[in-house]
Every structure is written in C-alpha cells, then in structure tokens.
Amino acid sequence: MSNVRVRFAPSPTGMLHIGSARTALFNWLYARHTGGTFILRIEDTDAARNTPQAVAAIFAGLQWLGIDWDEGPMADGTTRGDKGPYFQSQRRAIYDSYVQKLLSSGKAYEFEGAIKFRTPKEIITVPDVICGDVQFDRTQEADLVIARKDGSPVFHLTNVVDDLEMGITHVIRGEDHLSNTSKHIALFRALGAEPPKYAHIPLILNRDGSKMSKRNEGAAVAEYPARGYLPEAVMNYLCLLGWSPKDNREIITMQEVIEKFDLPQVNRANARFDMDKLFWINGMYFSEMSLEDTVPLAEKILKEAKVLPADFDVNGEDRNYFRAALAIVKEKIKLAGELPEWMSFFFTDEFSYEEKAVAKVFTPEGLKLLKQLRDDLTEAPFDVVNLELRVKSLAAALGLKSGAFVHPVRLAVSGRSVGPSLYHMLEVMGRDRVLRRIDKALERFSKAQAAAV
C-alpha cells in the first residue's frame, strides 16, 4: 500500500461522459499501479443539477466499466473511507470554516456581500507531471470569488479544500483545468498547505476535432451497453487514447495496463474518438467471449429489440435452438447490438425479403433450382456434412457452382442475402422449418412472377 491518493470528482450532470470516464480510468489505473487509494467524490454543489438519478448515472457508468473505488459513496447508499462526507453538498460547514480562516488571516475579504480571495500577484509555476512546468502570470489577475453573496462556496474553493482535507497526493484531471491550477496552487499556499502533484490529461474530441459535448454520439457511457458494446472493449479503447503500451499492440488486458501505466508516459495532445476502432476492438473481445457468457447479453438485447418475447426462457425447451443459432451468428459479427438484425428470422417465419436480392436471386431459373433442391432435401440426413454434400453434388450434376443453390435457399429461409454459414444455418433451423419456408417462398414468388408475365 503506497501513500498515493487520487480522486475522481465528477459533478452529477445526468450522464457519465466518456471523457470523464477516461479521467476516472487514468486515476484508477494510477491508483492500482501504485497500490494507492482511489477516491470517488461527488461535486454536487450545483443544486440545480443535483438529482439522485444524476448521481446514479455516475455509479452505473463506473460499475459497468469495472472501475471500482476504495473510498467514497457506494451505489448501495453506504460509504467507505474516513475522509467523508464524499458529497460536497454535505461539506458546507468545512468550506465555511476555511473561508473563515482565510478571512481572519486577511487573505480574503468581503466584497459587496461575496468573499474574495486576495490572489497573490505573482508568477505561478504549475509543475505538471505530464505537461512539464507551465507558468502563469497572475500579476494582473483579479481577485477570485470564493464564496457567493448567498454564502455558498464556489468550485475552486471546494475543490482545493476537499483535495487538502482528503489528503489527495495527485490530481489527475482533464486539461481543461490546467489554467485553473495556478489559482488552486495559490489557495493551497494561502492555506499553508503543500499542493498535490498535478497531471493534466489530454481531452477527447469528436472524430472531426470538435469538442465532444454531451449530446454528441458516443458521449454518454450508458450508450455503450445499450448498443451492445463490451465493457472490456471500451476500457481497452479508452486506454489507447493518450497512452500506449509502446509495443505495437492494440489488445491489452487491464492487468497489463495496470502494470505498465504511469503518468509521465501520457500523451500531451488531444485525441479524437474513433468509433470504427472501438467497433473493431469490440469484435476482438466479442469473438473471444464464450458462448455461455454471450447468452445473457444476447437474451437482454434480443428481448429489448422484441426479437424474443419477454417471457422467452433461454434455458427452457428452446435452449439448444437458441444457443445453436447464437453460436453460428456470433462468429460473423463484432457487436452484440447486431444480434437482433442477424437473428430475428430464426424465431419467426414472418420476415420480409430483401427486395434487391429477390430480383437477383428469385429468377425463374433460381426458383426452379430452389424447387429441385427442396425435393432433394426431404429424405437425406439434415446435417451440415450431408447438406453440403447434397448441394454440391446437385450443382456438379448440372455443371453449376453451388452458389446457384445456396443463394436462393438462403433468401428463402432467412429473407436475407447475407447471414451465417448456410449449411450450419439449415442444420440449426431443422428440416421442417426449412422446407416450410422454401415452400412459402416458392409459392409467393412463383405467383408473383406468373402475375408479372
């Protein structure tokens, strides 16, 4: 156990921003790397934004990502740590006493009802672990308001007081706070305390370089589980924004990152969020995930998409069918969010047919071949090996490529031109379902063609 104490201090805004999550991640990594303590503190002094739901969004986001904290409020309402309370809204008396202290030492004064900090007019150097020494000329700066007319303390004061009271050793936060830091250092000094070490990490921008605000796509952590992303993938991707294992690897376990992570190696340039790369990383994790681990995830997503009825029991009588279908689809996709689109036809005969594919595949010739194959499928064993054998020998006998049969069948049984491996799909669906769907397609599209002629 080292004496490192770092904190993540979000304010409840109704969502956990992906950039905030990355800040939390880097604090967490540093704490775990050094064997220090990771603290969660809720900066909820803005009463307007402070709702239980907004705080819950922070807990939910961190928990989903797998970022745990050693001190602070827990999601179940309990508190860990002896430096609390960890909600700023409950620390008013502490702030008041510090304001008083500054007032009585003459370092603050009343101004039209508010309290101003007599900012030292000097050049202050911020020794930043990531950015190096950064100088701020405060000789011309106006004094800083630390308490409003109504007596409530402002951010700069509460932030400094809490970091001081909670024994924070390293402040790891977004670069947007770099220019605030000279004020914070001045406050620490006025309070007779040594400022913590500072590490300002680069910001995450949109793909086009603009600021990622809460309304932008991908800004809210909650979007990721909703879209079927895996927390391990999001964490892995976030680590790669502003930090690198430096050995040309993209996929890396949190255990390894914890071992290698350190502050001086963090990049100084802002990074842009690339959803394509996250998608790819997610695919890497998704393909490594066991089928059984995928089941609950698939169940949730398929039920939300109404592909499965709400009372569908994944361990009930359709257990094997569900798993078999999931297994052959899983290896074709990168994201659980693709599951509804890829699996809906397994569970209903009432699907639509891709129009372009119909025009291309259900030609008179295509339907003739489909009929021929259908009649060939009634007797032979209905398994992958035999199915493939039947299709290939049938095609060979006619001097055709197997695709001549494959495409019409795929379209007939799924309505799609793309999907899982056909022979596996047929085996999973079973003879009855397959024949039924082929007959249905045959009837419908033969009639349509007769009518067209």
Add this chain to the structure above:
RNA sequence: GGUCCCAUCGUCUAGUGGUUAGGACACUGCCCUCUCAAGGCAGAUGCACGGGUUCGAAUCCCGUUGGGACUACCA
C-alpha cells in the same frame, strides 16, 4: 481579444539527432469462399509551414499557421 496547451498517414499511436519513418483502425486490390465476417498477401496515404542550431533534424530553438482549453458569484 488575452493567457495557456498541442501539432507523425483520414484516425489512434511508436519514434527523444543518423530508421527504407514502424504498428493498428479505416480504405483499395488479390487469395480463400455459399453470402458476410474472420484469416492470408499486397498497396495507397504522414513528420503543417518557414527559419535557425548541427556534419546530420520528425526529434533541439524561434516564428507562422492550424486545432483545443481557460478567461463566471457553473463545475
């Protein structure tokens, strides 16, 4: 406007004076193939610009340009 930060392929990055500037995503072509993925192979694309320093600069310095942050009695 002022202050501060930043600048290697489209994007994320490796690189700390001497490299054919490496990897990954995305992109293109080919192979494989029942489609789509995966996989394999090949390819295109980059040191923002201009000055220095140096025998030698992506690497160090200055300037320009561009991007970002801050500039609240918000956090």
